[in-house]
Amino acid sequence: MLSRDIWAAGSEILIGAGSILVLLFEVLARRARPVWAYRTALVSVAVTVFLLAAGSLGRSGVFWHGGLVNDPLSRLLDIAAGVATFLVLVYSRPQLVRHGLERAEHYFLVLTTLLGVLVVDSGGSLLTLYLGLELLALSLYALIAIDRRRPLGAEAAMKYFVLGAMASALLLYAFTFLYGLAGSFRLSVVARALAAHPGSPLTLAAVAFVVVALAFKFGAVPLHFWVPDVYEGAPTAVTLLVGTVPEIASIALFMRLLGLGLGAASGDWGVLLMVASLLSLLVGNLLAVVQLNVRRLLGYSAVGHVGFILLAFQLGGRGGETAAVYYTIVYVFMSAAAFGGLTLLEARGEKSTTLEDLSGLARRDPWMAFFLLCALFSLAGVPPFLGFWAKLIVLRRVIMAHETGLAIFAVVMAVVAAYYYLRVVKSMYFDPPPAPGGDGAAAAAPVPVFSRVWLGINALGLLVLGILPEGLWSACRMAMSHLLR
Amino acid sequence: MxxxxxxxxxxxxxxxxxxxxxxxxxxxxxxxxxxxxxxxxxxxxxxxxxxxxxxxxxxxxxxxxxxxxxxxxxxxxxxxxxxxxxxxxxxxxxxxxxxxxxxxxxxxxxxxxxxxxxxxxxxxAPPLRPGTLPNTRALGLRLYRDDLYPFEIAGFLLLVGVVAAIVLTLTHREGVRRQDPSAQVRVEPARRIRLVDPFPKGTPGKGGEGG
Missing domain, CATH: 1.20.120.1200 (NADH-ubiquinone/plastoquinone oxidoreductase chain 6, subunit NuoJ)
Known part of the structure; x- marks a missing residue:
């Protein structure tokens, strides 16, 4: 019984053991460069992803009295989070080394972030969902503030920490209501209790608090204020992490908590989520237009993408939820390519803060410019790329639900988004490079081939999967058709 | 009664x-x-x-x-x-x-x-009646058997808290003179005390030449 439960948590145990090993290397070989910590982290993530994909880890079923639920959805999200973390590690190391930020603790915190995501992905009870979320958030707070020479980072971390603590408190408050209703932490029991007491005032209060907390974690309007600040203030390698891996935990939280746990109250949270999604689409995309800082631009555009995800999710039903999960996974890899490109530019010794820093990049480094172009075209939803299919599937769902007005609004906002993404591309390809002699072109160091190759795979993958989109979509549909709780 | x-x-x-x-x-x-x-x-x-x-x-x-x-x-x-x-x-x-x-x-x-x-x-459910199962044992079974998984995650949470606190506050500033215990332990008498013969053989008599 116990050993069966322990094996079921195999992927979490592997990543946890990897993070402990990273810390041990730091203690035992402090004088060596933290390259061993990096290698350990990389290997443990790669092994976990491989075993998950091969089906040796994460046997399906409900374990730990409902605390751990392994189903195809959790496996899909685990694999996506693992691959994204792998890419994040590969892209961020050259930049960390160049800026003197490489420490074993950095890799430890990246691994614990992944651990939190894995726990949330397969969380079957309020308790494990909350603990996974806190593990994820706590690691991110520390990572954002890790570069103490950067006051912006400390400010962003402080904002994120205070607001995040408040969101966690709201979530806990909602959980007390749910526990009071159901008498159990298990999501299946909570779902049954909600179905038995429709319209109870406690349910309404719990739903409201849960939606507020989740909207904060995802960065949806009106709780999006931390997003641009964190994207700008954190070290680039950490922005890369914040913009990718936690999104998977967010969609998992939406699926588990709202879709499966509070599914009976979907009428209540559907309205709230629709308002949040429309506001996110509007505010995120319009504010992104006026940004001159590339990272703030990508931050606001992330808010806009969350609007798309919530638009699909609030329709309710498996179809909308599947579209939301698909969009999230696609977004994570587009975001990884875009921020990965910026991170590697910084590793070359260039700046990648403003649009002007990027101008003329195509002449200085045609391959890097091409990779960034792939990522940005995909984010904008230009047809041969993967991002196009994500948007198309969401819009098809919305139209199938007879919400043509919403669909038109979303398309208009996607056009606005295309404008600011293409402006970055224009700056890279058609604007003259900044005048030489500045500190930008002073010391262009070569980027390790390993990182460049992976960025190439990531960016070209967006193109190839966009031409052959069937695989990922059917994987999502498969995952969503066998949900457990 | x-x-x-x-x-x-x-x-x-x-x-x-x-x-x-x-x-x-x-x-x-x-x-x-x-x-x-x-x-x-x-x-x-x-x-x-x-x-x-x-x-x-x-x-x-x-x-x-x-x-x-x-x-x-x-x-x-x-x-x-x-x-x-x-x-x-x-x-x-x-x-x-x-x-x-x-x-x-x-x-x-x-x-x-x-x-x-x-x-x-x-x-x-009403709380356990006193006497059915010792309270300590009941809590132990709950924490270390039934809820071992969340318990371990909570442990990781605390570990992350400790590491985060140290990462954010500990500085290794250059040029600060601090003790290095392992170097102190490794020291050998031969490297600290050098026995010098004040009157090496072959030198002229006591007190030196000018004495």
Whole structure:
């Protein structure tokens, strides 16, 4: 019984053991460069992803009295989070080394972030969902503030920490209501209790608090204020992490908590989520237009993408939820390519803060410019790329639900988004490079081939999967058709 | 009512009375140190009440954690701060009505719990009867067997907290002279003391040439 439960948590145990090993290397070989910590982290993530994909880890079923639920959805999200973390590690190391930020603790915190995501992905009870979320958030707070020479980072971390603590408190408050209703932490029991007491005032209060907390974690309007600040203030390698891996935990939280746990109250949270999604689409995309800082631009555009995800999710039903999960996974890899490109530019010794820093990049480094172009075209939803299919599937769902007005609004906002993404591309390809002699072109160091190759795979993958989109979509549909709780 | 029952009631009454009196003492005592000592007394009495209810583990933890750690810390704080009693008591009359309202509200809330059934709450399983399973054992089985998974995640959470605190505060500044214990341990006498012969052989006589 116990050993069966322990094996079921195999992927979490592997990543946890990897993070402990990273810390041990730091203690035992402090004088060596933290390259061993990096290698350990990389290997443990790669092994976990491989075993998950091969089906040796994460046997399906409900374990730990409902605390751990392994189903195809959790496996899909685990694999996506693992691959994204792998890419994040590969892209961020050259930049960390160049800026003197490489420490074993950095890799430890990246691994614990992944651990939190894995726990949330397969969380079957309020308790494990909350603990996974806190593990994820706590690691991110520390990572954002890790570069103490950067006051912006400390400010962003402080904002994120205070607001995040408040969101966690709201979530806990909602959980007390749910526990009071159901008498159990298990999501299946909570779902049954909600179905038995429709319209109870406690349910309404719990739903409201849960939606507020989740909207904060995802960065949806009106709780999006931390997003641009964190994207700008954190070290680039950490922005890369914040913009990718936690999104998977967010969609998992939406699926588990709202879709499966509070599914009976979907009428209540559907309205709230629709308002949040429309506001996110509007505010995120319009504010992104006026940004001159590339990272703030990508931050606001992330808010806009969350609007798309919530638009699909609030329709309710498996179809909308599947579209939301698909969009999230696609977004994570587009975001990884875009921020990965910026991170590697910084590793070359260039700046990648403003649009002007990027101008003329195509002449200085045609391959890097091409990779960034792939990522940005995909984010904008230009047809041969993967991002196009994500948007198309969401819009098809919305139209199938007879919400043509919403669909038109979303398309208009996607056009606005295309404008600011293409402006970055224009700056890279058609604007003259900044005048030489500045500190930008002073010391262009070569980027390790390993990182460049992976960025190439990531960016070209967006193109190839966009031409052959069937695989990922059917994987999502498969995952969503066998949900457990 | 059996004699044993009467005994339990009597013990409960005694400790409950002392608990209430010492709680009053916490509020009323003029000297903050006395108030802290009264608080320790009330913790002990509350712990006894818990043991009477069959929650012996919680009773022990209350004494160990609160009396053993928290209160000692609090006493340190109280003794290190220079507290002016007159300043603290100033404005008592002015704030008394507000305090009374808060107290009434609290009393109402506590009382309201008893009528809370119509909110749609499921009545939870009654707590374990004393004697069926020792409280410590029941808690241990729950924490280390049934809920081992969340327990371990909570452990990781604390580890991340420790690492984060160290990463954000510990600096290795260059040019600071600090001890390196492993270098100190590894030192050998030969590298610290050099025996010098003040009068090497072959030199001219004692006192040197100029002597």
């Amino acid at each position: 059996t004699a044993a029952h009467l005994l339990v009631e009597g013990v409960f009454g005694f400790f409950a009375t002392v608990l209430v009196i010492s709680a009053l003492g916490v509020v009323v005592a003029r000297n903050p140190v006395h108030a802290a000592l009264f608080l320790i007394l009330s913790f002990f009495n509350a712990a006894v009440l818990w043991v009477l209810l069959g929650a012996e583990f919680l009773g022990i933890v209350l004494v160990l954690v609160y009396v053993g750690a928290v209160m000692v810390l609090l006493l340190f704080v109280v003794m290190m701060l220079d507290i002016d009693l007159v300043v603290i008591r100033r404005g008592f009359v002015r704030h008394a009505p507000l305090a009374a309202v808060v107290a009434l509200l609290l009393a109402f809330e506590i009382g309201y719990v008893f009528w809370a059934r119509h909110l749609g709450l499921v009545s939870l």
